[in-house]
Amino acid sequence: MNDSTKDMSFWQKAELETLWLVCRGFAKLPHFVRHYIFGVPAYLIIRYVIRYRRKVIMTNLRNSFPDKSERELRHICGLNYRNLTEQIINIISQSGLSDRELSRRIRFNNADEVLREVGDRNAIFMTAHYGSWEAGSTISLTATDHTFVAAYHKIQDPVFDELMKRIRQHTNVKLVTMKRMIKYFIDHKSERPIIMGLISDQNPTFRMNFHWYRFLHQWTVFHNGAEVLARKYSLPVYYFCPRRVRRGEYEGELRRIYDGYEDVAEHTITERYVRMLEEDIIADPEMWMWSHRRWKFTPPAELLAQKI
Numbered sequence: 001m002n003d004s005t006k007d008m009s010f011w012q013k014a015e016l017e018t019l020w021l022v023c024r025g026f027a028k029l030p031h032f033v034r035h036y037i038f039g040v041p042a043y044l045i046i047r048y049v050i051r052y053r054r055k056v057i058m059t060n061l062r063n064s065f066p067d068k069s070e071r072e073l074r075h076i077c078g079l080n081y082r083n084l085t086e087q088i089i090n091i092i093s094q095s096g097l098s099d100r101e102l103s104r105r106i107r108f109n110n111a112d113e114v115l116r117e118v119g120d121r122n123a124i125f126m127t128a129h130y131g132s133w134e135a136g137s138t139i140s141l142t143a144t145d146h147t148f149v150a151a152y153h154k155i156q157d158p159v160f161d162e163l164m165k166r167i168r169q170h171t172n173v174k175l176v177t178m179k180r181m182i183k184y185f186i187d188h189k190s191e192r193p194i195i196m197g198l199i200s201d202q203n204p205t206f207r208m209n210f211h212w213y214r215f216l217h218q219w220t221v222f223h224n225g226a227e228v229l230a231r232k233y234s235l236p237v238y239y240f241c242p243r244r245v246r247r248g249e250y251e252g253e254l255r256r257i258y259d260g261y262e263d264v265a266e267h268t269i270t271e272r273y274v275r276m277l278e279e280d281i282i283a284d285p286e287m288w289m290w291s292h293r294r295w296k297f298t299p300p301a302e303l304l305a306q307k308i
Contacts, residue, residue, distance in 0.1 A: 117256075118193075
């Protein structure tokens with residue numbers, strides 16, 4: 001019994017093992033069955049029956065694209081539901097796919113070049129809830145000289161938290177909570193080099209000294225953990241957002257944000273990340289997770305008075 005399940009009740013463990021078996025069984029089904037026989041009805045239910053967070057999605061789209069018509073926004077919303085359904089299937093499928101099958105799902109077109117640049121240094125790869133974000137950790141199968149450390153938010157429900165950890169776990173991946181990210185890096189910096197994977201487009205914990213960024217016509221706050229580590233320890237930082245090739249398959253390039261040597265001002269690294277992410281979202285808006293309540297915090301009055 002591992003530490004993560006020892007405090008669970010008998011029924012919680014039974015629920016966990018049942019869900020794990022269901023996920024594993026689903027993942028073993030042929031691609032066509034998962035993405036079409038199950039995927040199409042699931043999409044219709046999420047879009048037209050559940051209407052999952054439709055108000056949140058439409059509000060976020062209206063605020064982010066004030067120049068688009070309601071018809072255009074509804075079209076993006078519909079495509080976004082398709083993407084959401086596909087990502088749910090992709091995530092569940094990770095529970096039963098081999099390393100070779102995982103590698104086929106997402107291609108890092110310039111991984112070898114970037115890994116030569118990084119060498120034996122520690123590095124940070126930043127991504128977002130865009131495309132197949134969970135599959136980004138499969139860079140671990142290419143970066144075999146590094147340990148890939150995937151930072152994640154702990155889920156309050158212990159059963160689903162353990163289930164997601166099992167799904168995310170594959171060869172050469174170490175899962176660390178966001179709260180322990182910096183401590184883990186400090187404690188393990190003498191071991192084999194680390195690539196820290198960070199999904200940085202989530203709301204950070206509230207603090208009084210937020211730095212606000214112009215993002216999609218709104219003042220927005222971002223996690224700054226990547227920048228803190230990069231500037232303190234001179235770590236190269238790369239950005240990755242996967243493009244959809246076909247259902248369940250993605251590709252993309254790692255774009256350098258910071259080389260680890262350049263003398264940059266505070267917030268510069270995060271600003272570069274924000275600009276790259278914004279560019280990708282504008283190009284293919286349906287690929288981002290608009291159902292997040294991304295703009296929960298109210299910016300200071302002096303920023304609200306400014307025109308973005």
